[in-house]
Amino acid sequence: MEIVRHAADGAFRWEGVDVREYKQEGTAPFKDVTRQVLFEAEGLPAQLRYFEVAAGGWTTLERHEHVHAVMVIRGKGQALVGDRAYDIAMHDLVSVPPMTWHQFHASPDEPLGFLCLVAAARDRPQLPHAAEVEGLTRPLKRS
Amino acid sequence: MEIVRHAADGAFRWEGVDVREYKQEGTAPFKDVTRQVLFEAEGLPAQLRYFEVAAGGWTTLERHEHVHAVMVIRGKGQALVGDRAYDIAMHDLVSVPPMTWHQFHASPDEPLGFLCLVAAARDRPQLPHAAEVEGLTRPLKRS
Numbered sequence: 001m002e003i004v005r006h007a008a009d010g011a012f013r014w015e016g017v018d019v020r021e022y023k024q025e026g027t028a029p030f031k032d033v034t035r036q037v038l039f040e041a042e043g044l045p046a047q048l049r050y051f052e053v054a055a056g057g058w059t060t061l062e063r064h065e066h067v068h069a070v071m072v073i074r075g076k077g078q079a080l081v082g083d084r085a086y087d088i089a090m091h092d093l094v095s096v097p098p099m100t101w102h103q104f105h106a107s108p109d110e111p112l113g114f115l116c117l118v119a120a121a122r123d124r125p126q127l128p129h130a131a132e133v134e135g136l137t138r139p140l141k142r143s
Numbered sequence: 144m145e146i147v148r149h150a151a152d153g154a155f156r157w158e159g160v161d162v163r164e165y166k167q168e169g170t171a172p173f174k175d176v177t178r179q180v181l182f183e184a185e186g187l188p189a190q191l192r193y194f195e196v197a198a199g200g201w202t203t204l205e206r207h208e209h210v211h212a213v214m215v216i217r218g219k220g221q222a223l224v225g226d227r228a229y230d231i232a233m234h235d236l237v238s239v240p241p242m243t244w245h246q247f248h249a250s251p252d253e254p255l256g257f258l259c260l261v262a263a264a265r266d267r268p269q270l271p272h273a274a275e276v277e278g279l280t281r282p283l284k285r286s
Binding site: 002003004005006007008010012014017038039041043044045046048065066067069071072073079081082084086088089090091092093094095096097098115117119120 | 184224
């Protein structure tokens with residue numbers, strides 16, 4: 001029988017939910033990120049995941065056709081979306097439109113945890129060429 | 144242009160997100176519930192909504208083919224799912240399977256706020272016959 005309730009442990013881990021690698025090491029640049037799939041179910045055309053970026057860490061700079069719908073539920077940081085960086089904090093919502101470069105950065109002193117809703121059927125991310133990265137990340141404040 | 148960031152105000156309201164009636168009054172029984180649609184977008188086959196049930200309030204007892212994927216983000220209460228009532232608190236996850244009677248109750252002394260993920264294309268809820276309600280809600284602790 002399907003488990004109805006997955007209790008939270010107060011530290012952003014859930015009963016019956018595995019903490020996974022964000023991505024396989026070496027497939028894309030990132031730093032100190034974990035991934036938990038909170039909801040995926042038959043009959044649900046979407047997945048809800050929880051990503052946690054350790055203090056000073058960041059997700060992969062990437063883009064894809066599928067959209068991201070993000071809500072911060074822990075800490076603070078910055079979201080780079082297109083040509084702007086947004087300060088983000090508790091419960092802020094971030095929409096990443098199709099084929100828009102994006103990256104999430106935790107603040108230097110605390111982790112950034114966010115929910116990310118995506119379609120269950122979705123395309124694979126594209127990575128920028130090395131030469132593009134500097135230009136794309138210019139809006140981020142460096143600390 | 145689409146708004147990328149909807150800032151939270153620290154009180155479970157978001158910039159650019161309307162607080163709506165939960166349902167039209169008189170269409171179904173419920174008490175003290177508001178609804179905010181946090182994400183709905185072209186290319187996203189799902190919606191993420193935030194429901195807030197005031198202290199002592201409850202949502203409609205109903206069932207439908209589509210599944211609910213719920214995360215508590217404020218307060219505590221109980222979730223009635225099928226023939227069981229579950230105590231729920233911060234960040235707990237609740238899955239409501241297809242055609243399963245369910246209802247959310249806030250605790251008597253604080254509101255219950257939860258995210259609810261659903262398919263964008265979904266069937267309408269069914270309500271129980273009046274005579275069925277007492278039996279269905281028996282697992283709930285009455286305070």
